[in-house]
Amino acid sequence: MFDKVLVANRGEIAVRVMRACKELGIDTIAVYSEADKHSGHVRYADEAYNVGPSRAADSYLDHGEILDVARNADADAIHPGYGFLAENAEFASKVEAADGITWVGPSAGAMERLGKKTEARKVMSDADVPIIPGTVDPVTEPTEVGKFADEHGYPVAIKAEGGGGGRGMKIVRSEDEIEDRLEEAKREGEAYFDDSTVYVEKYLDNPRHIEVQILADQLGNVCHLGERDCSLQRRHQKVVEEGPSSELTDDLREQIGEAARRGVSAADYSNAGTVEFLVEDDPNRDPSEKLDIDDNFYFLEVNTRIQVEHTVTEEITGIDIVKWQLRVAADEELAFSQDDIDIDGHAIQFRINAENAAEEFSPATGGTLETYDPPGGIGVRVDDALRQGDELVTDYDSMIAKLIVSAGDRDECISRAQRALAEYDIEGITTIIPLHRLLLTDETFVGGLHHTKYLDEELDPERVVDAQNQWGSEAASASTEEASDSVEREYTLEVDGKRIDVTLEEHGSARTPNTTAVMNGGSQKQAQSDQANGGNSGGDAAATTIADGEQVTAEMQGTILDVAVDEGDAVESGDVLCVLEAMKMENDIVAPRSGTIAQVAVSEDESIDMGDVLVVLE
Template identity: 45%
Template sequence: MIVRLVRKSPLLRSKILKISPKWNHFSTKVEYKPIRSVLVANRGEIAVRVFRACNELGIKSVAIYSKEDRAHIHRLKADESYLVGEGLPPVQAYLNIPEIIKICKDNGIDAVHPGYGFLSERSDFAQAVIDAGLRFIGPSPEVVRKMGDKVAAREAAIAAGVPIVPGTDGPITTKEEAKEFCVKHGLPVIFKAAYGGGGRGMRVVRNMDEVEENFQRASSEALSAFGNGAMFIEKFIERPRHIEVQLLGDKAGNVVHLYERDCSVQRRHQKVVEMAPAPHLPVKVRDQMTDLAVKLARHVDYENAGTVEFLCDEKGNFYFIEVNARLQVEHTVTEEITGIDLVQSQIRVAEGMTLPELGIVQDKIKPLGFAIQCRVTTEDPAKNFQPDTGRIEVFRSGEGMGIRLDGASAFAGAIISPYYDSLLVKVISHSKDLQSACAKMNRALREFRVRGVKTNIPFLLNVLENQKFLNGSVDTYFIDENPQLFNFQPTKNRAQKLLNYLAQVLVNGPQTPLATPLKPADTKPHVPEVSLEYLAKSPEQDPNVQPPKGFRQIYKEQGPEAFAKAVRNHKGLLLMDTTFRDAHQSLLATRVRTHDLLKISPFVTHTFSQLYSMENWGGATFDVALRMSILKYYQLSKMGSGKKTILQERY
C-alpha cells in the first residue's frame, strides 16, 4: 500500500526519500512487455542512431521518409521504410501525425521513437501514439506538455526548490508588457519564444530604446517557427556557462543522473561544440546541480531520458533554464564518459524494465575520461555560416582510436538538400583529459575530405586550437569575443583541381597554347575501302553488296548443331580478332572512337568474313562509357546555357 502511494504521489515520495534514500529503488511492480518493432518518426543521423540500437537489441527497425528523402541513407539502415506525407512540403511530411500512426497500425509496429526535433516535444503526438495502442519511447504526454511549456516548467522548478532566473510569470504578447517588465527588473534581459527553442525567437536587450523593436522581431520569428509569437522574458545572466544534466528515469520512480555536459560554445544560441564533463566546474556546484535536477525529475514523475539545463555564472551560482523532455543531439558525449547506451536504455524503460534491473544505479555511474562532440555541418563559415547544398563529390572521414562518427548524409554521391538541417556528421572524441581529447578531434577533422559542398570544419579546427578552449575556459561569449576563429586558410584541394582539369581536356580538348605557331596538319585518317576486285564479283557493282556468310549466319539460320558441324569440318586455324575492343580501350579510351570504327566496318566485314569471331567490347569499355558520361554531365553542370548548348550538340 505504501509503495502504491509513493508511486502515485511524487510529493510524498520526495519526503520519504529525505528520510530514507534507499526508497529510491523500491520494487514497484511494473509490467514488462517486450518491444518487437520500433518506428522512428524522424530522419537523418538520429534515425540511424536509433536503428543501430534496435539492431543490437534484436528489434525490427522501421523508417519513414519524405519524397525528398527517398534516396537518403536512413531509409537503407532500417529493416523497413515507408513514404510519408506525399504531396506535403518537405518538413510537413515528418509532422503528419495521422499518417505516421496509420503506418504503425497497418504494419503491426509496437513503439515509436521521436528522436529530436520535429514531433519530439509535441505532447499531442505522444498522446496520439498511446491512444493508438502503441508505446511512446519517451516521457509521458503530460510531462512532455508540462516541460514544453516554459511557464509550467518554471513553476515546477520553483515547487521543487530549483533556483530560477527572474522572469515573467507567463507568456506575454505585447511590447507594452515587455517594456513594463524591463522597467521593473532592469536590463539586460533576454526574450525567448514561449513555445519553442533551438535559439529561434531569442534576443538579448541591453538598452531601453531597443526593447520594442527586438520584441517585435523575436515575436515574429517565434510565430514563423512555432506558430505562436508569445514571448517569455528573463533577466539576462552575463557571461554564463551553459551546463546541462542528463537524466534517466523508469516507470517505477527511479531517477539517476549521468553527470553534466558543457554546451557553452554556441553561435546565435545554437550549440556548436559540446563537452562532458564540464571542465573546471567545482565538485560542490556540480553535486548541487545534479541533485536538484534529479529532485525536479522526481517532482514531475519523470520517466525515460531527459535533460535539465542551467546557466552558471562566474561565482558558481546557477539557475534553471528548461527541461528537454527528449533525447538531445549531444547525448553522445555522456554515453562516452559513462559507458551507458542512452537509446537502448530508453527502449528498455519503455518495455517496462527498471533502472536497477538494467544495472543503472547512481553509485555505480562514474564518469571516465573526457569527451568532445563537434557538429560537422554543410555551412560555409566564410559566408556567415550560410547553408550549402549540392552533391558530395568526395567524402573521406577521420577515424581511429577514440573517435566515434554518428552520421547519415555523409557519403560520396549524397545530395544535400535545402529542406532540412545542415548537420552532416557528428564527430565525437574520447580520451583521458580535455587536451588529449582535443588532439584526437583535431587529428580526425584534418583527415576529413569533403568536396562538392562547403563545411564548417575550418571553423571547428580554429576552435580546437584556441588556447581558451584548450584550457576549458569557455562561456557563451566565447565565439563572439574571438574573431580570429573566422580567419581561415583556403583549402588547396589539389586532387579535385586535377580531376577538373582532366575533365576539361577530355571533353573540350587541350586548352594550353601551342609551343610553336605552326598549326597541326589538317589530315584525314585513311579509311580502307572494299577492293574493286571483290565488288566486280557482284553484277550490280553495289558498294553495299552483302558480304559472304560466316559462322554467325550458319548459327542463326541453321542452329547450334549446324554451327558445331561447320566448325569441326573447317580444316584451317580459326581466329578471333580483338582489334575493335583494343581500339576502344587504348590510351584513356580516346584514341579510336566508335565513329571511326563504324567507318572501317564495311571493309572488315567483307575482307574478314571467315574469322571465327570478333571481340568488339570489353569490360573496360563500359567503364569508359560511364566515366565519359559523368564527365560530360559534370562539364554541362558547370557551364552557362550558351556553352552548354554547344557541348550538347558536339556530343
C-alpha cells in the same frame, strides 16, 4: 520489448536510433519527405514510407500522416529522435491514445509540465531549484515585456515556449526593439514548433551553459549521468559540446546534478531528458580558479527528449542512452542507481555543419559529397547518415554529422581530436571543420575560458578566414556523366506510400538522373531526383515578370516567412524587406540602398531558390 519501431525523424539521429533498435532485435521503419527520398536513414531502415513534400509542416510534422504510417506498417512504438515532433506534447498524447503503439519518451503530461518553459519554471521553483528571473506566465503584449525590463534591466530575452538551440529566442537591448523582437519570437515559435506562445526572462551576457543528462524509469527511479559543457555556441546554437566540464569543482558539479534530479522527480518524469543550467562566470576569473558552490547557477529549461550531444555522456559513462529510452518505454526498470554512475575520462563532440564559418556561418545551398571519408581509430566515433556520392539536402538542419572523440583526460582528448579532424576528408561541400581545427589551437578554448558569446563576439574573424583558407574545401560544381551504351539505372517506386527499390539495365541509352515513380491509387507521375523541393523550386518567383530596377535576390534556398513591404513603399538602406527561413534560421533580407519598392515578387509561405528575385527596388 518492441517488434517494430517507427523513427519519426531523419538523418543521423534516425540512423542512431535505428542502430540501437537493431542491437535490441527490433525492426525499424523510416519516414521521409520528397527532399529525403535518397537519404541515408531511408537506406538504413527495414521499411521506408513517404510522408509528404519537402516542407516539414507537410511531412515530418504531419501528425496524422505519421500515425497512419505507424498503423499501416504495424509499428508498436514511435521514437521521435530530436527536433520535429520530439517535444510536441499534443503528438505524444495522440500516440499514447493509439491502440497498440507506444511513445518512446516522457509522457505527454510530463512534457506539458517540463517541456513548456513557463510550466517548467514553476515546477523547478517549487522543487527549490534556482531559476533565472522571468515570467511564469506567457506574455502577449509589448507592454508586458517593457514592464519586466524596467524591473530587471536590459537585456532581456523573449523566448518561444517550444524553442531550443536559439530558435524562437530574441534578445531585447532597448525599449524601441521590443515590438519587433516580440513578433519575431512569436513567428519563429509558430513556424518551427507550432506554438506562438512566448515568455520573458533576464538575459545573462557571459554565462557557461551546463546541462545534466537524466534517465528515469516508470517506477520512480531517477539518475543523472553527469554534466556536459555546451558553452561554445554561435548565435545561441551549440557547435562543440564536452563532458565533464573542465571549469566546475566537484562540489558544484554535484550540486547542479542533484538539483536536476530533484526537479525531474518533482515532475513525475520518465525516460531520457536534459536539464539545462546557466552558470554565472566572471570574464576576469583567474584560469587557475574553478567555478565553485559560491557561484550562481540558474535553471534554464528541460529538453524532454534525447539531445544532439547525448553521445558525449555515452562515451564517459558507457551507458547507451537510446537503448535505455527503448527499455524504459517497454516498462523495464533501470539496472543501475545513482551510486553506480561513474564518469570515466573526457569526451568532446564536434558538430559537422554544412556551413562556411568564415562567411558568418552561411549554410551550404547544395552540392554533392564527392569525397566522404570519416576518421577512425581508438576513441573516435562518427554519427552520420551520409555516404560518398550523396546530394546535400538543404531543406532542414545544416548539421550533417557528429564527430565524438574520447580519451583519458581533456588534454589527450584535444590531441586526439586534432588528429581525427585532420583525417576527416569531405569534398564537394563546405563544412565548419576548419573552425574546429582552429579552436583546438585557440588558447581561450584550450584553457576552458570560453563562454556562450565567445564565437560571436571575441574570436578574431580573421583567424576563422585563415583557417578556412588553410583547411577548407570549396563546394564543387555539378558534373555531368557521359553517355554509355549500357547503363544500370536505379528506380524507386512508391506504392501507396511504401518505398520499393529496383535496378534496371538499359542498352543504347544515355545516362540520365535517377527518377522516382510515385504511384498512388494507380496514378503515376515522374519526378527528377534532383528536384529538392518536391517539384516546387520557387516556380512562382522565377516565372514572375520582373519590373525594371535593382533586383534583390535570394542568397539561399528557403521559404518566405514574412513580407514586410508593399509596392510603392519608400525604404531606407537596411530596412527589412522580407524574412527568409533557411536551415531553420530566420534571415532578414534588407534593402541595399534607399528607394521605392517597384515590385514584390514573392509571398508568404512561398518556397524559393537561390537567385530568385524577391523584390525590385527603383
